[in-house]
Amino acid sequence: MIVDLRSDTVTKPSKEMLDAMFHAEVGDDVFGEDPTVANLESYTATLFGMEAGLFCPSGTMTNQIAIKAQTQPLDEIICDKLSHIYNYETGGWAFHSGVSIRLTDGERGIMTLEQVKKSILPDFDWYPNSKMVCVENTVNKGGGAVYDIEQLKLLSDFCKESNLVFHLDGARIFNALSATGNSPSDLSGLFDSISVCISKGLGAPVGSVLLGSATMIKKARKIRKVMGGGMRQSGFLASACLFALHNNVERLKEDHQRAQRLSDSLGKCKWVKNVLPVETNIVIIEVDDAALYTQKLAENGIKCSPFSPIHIRFVTHLDFNDAMLEFALEKFKSIN
Numbered sequence: 001m002i003v004d005l006r007s008d009t010v011t012k013p014s015k016e017m018l019d020a021m022f023h024a025e026v027g028d029d030v031f032g033e034d035p036t037v038a039n040l041e042s043y044t045a046t047l048f049g050m051e052a053g054l055f056c057p058s059g060t061m062t063n064q065i066a067i068k069a070q071t072q073p074l075d076e077i078i079c080d081k082l083s084h085i086y087n088y089e090t091g092g093w094a095f096h097s098g099v100s101i102r103l104t105d106g107e108r109g110i111m112t113l114e115q116v117k118k119s120i121l122p123d124f125d126w127y128p129n130s131k132m133v134c135v136e137n138t139v140n141k142g143g144g145a146v147y148d149i150e151q152l153k154l155l156s157d158f159c160k161e162s163n164l165v166f167h168l169d170g171a172r173i174f175n176a177l178s179a180t181g182n183s184p185s186d187l188s189g190l191f192d193s194i195s196v197c198i199s200k201g202l203g204a205p206v207g208s209v210l211l212g213s214a215t216m217i218k219k220a221r222k223i224r225k226v227m228g229g230g231m232r233q234s235g236f237l238a239s240a241c242l243f244a245l246h247n248n249v250e251r252l253k254e255d256h257q258r259a260q261r262l263s264d265s266l267g268k269c270k271w272v273k274n275v276l277p278v279e280t281n282i283v284i285i286e287v288d289d290a291a292l293y294t295q296k297l298a299e300n301g302i303k304c305s306p307f308s309p310i311h312i313r314f315v316t317h318l319d320f321n322d323a324m325l326e327f328a329l330e331k332f333k334s335i336n
């Protein structure tokens with residue numbers, strides 16, 4: 001048996017999802033004629049209480065479009081040092097938008113109001129304009145850490161008072177909502193823009209949706225086009241996303257339970273120095289040598305990701321079942 005815990009992006013469409021894709025009604029979406037894409041965009045927007053949505057090929061694109069559409073050169077965006085926007089999007093904020101970035105030093109990637117306040121610069125010629133605050137929920141590099149909704153409200157209120165754009169990188173927002181017991185509509189009114197990934201734990205092969213005001217999304221459509229992200233009969237992909245939103249949200253709690261079991265078991269292994277707290281579907285452990293233990297795990301049929309020279313990440317997902325969990329728990333014990 002091979003168990004792949006490298007990422008929740010490794011899932012493959014189920015027979016039922018493929019069936020939904022096969023029967024999708026499609027049209028040319030660059031002409032605005034794909035009914036399934038339109039349906040996905042409005043369905044997702046309504047779910048989160050936002051005005052409009054835009055279907056994109058990746059979460060990197062939805063984040064980068066959000067930055068481009070809501071900033072101009074000489075502006076600065078504020079992110080945590082662990083954020084995906086800062087670490088894993090090829091420096092796109094500079095490349096696409098010509099903005100600078102300021103980093104907060106959050107605990108497991110969670111920004112506090114104090115940290116955000118301290119990041120705002122006075123209006124001097126020699127400073128960029130503080131323009132946009134980006135939170136990530138859950139925080140990938142923070143081991144799937146989750147924001148409390150009250151914390152998001154505090155940050156949102158501050159952004160409103162201070163004329164700052166407030167963006168949510170919600171690549172795993174459904175994991176966060178599942179963990180806190182909130183519904184997507186509880187986020188309504190908090191953000192200017194939200195990026196939602198459907199190709200992570202929800203199991204669609206491709207696709208993220210950017211949400212925002214109708215005006216912002218109109219601008220975002222043009223930016224998507226210039227980035228080369230205008231797609232034609234993309235309803236085939238959008239139907240997989242709709243299928244995922246309808247069928248794979250409730251079950252995320254199973255992923256969280258399995259992650260907890262992995263964590264409990266890893267915590268008992270001598271070769272594991274530390275296990276970061278587990279709140280959702282991500283487990284990060286500390287070892288002496290991440291490359292060495294990633295290889296040992298691979299030799300035992302468990303694929304995982306080295307996350308730093310001493311950290312390894314495991315992510316549970318739709319295609320990781322109980323039999324695989326039991327297999328992994330046995331293997332962990334045999335490693336030394």
Ligand SMILES: *Cc1c(COP(=O)(O)O)cnc(C)c1O
Pocket residue numbers: 057058059060061063084085136138139140169171172197199200208
């Ligand atoms: C995966 C991910 C994204 C987007 O990634 P793509 O691979 O471009 O879809 C954005 N933010 C976070 C936190 C992620 O984990």
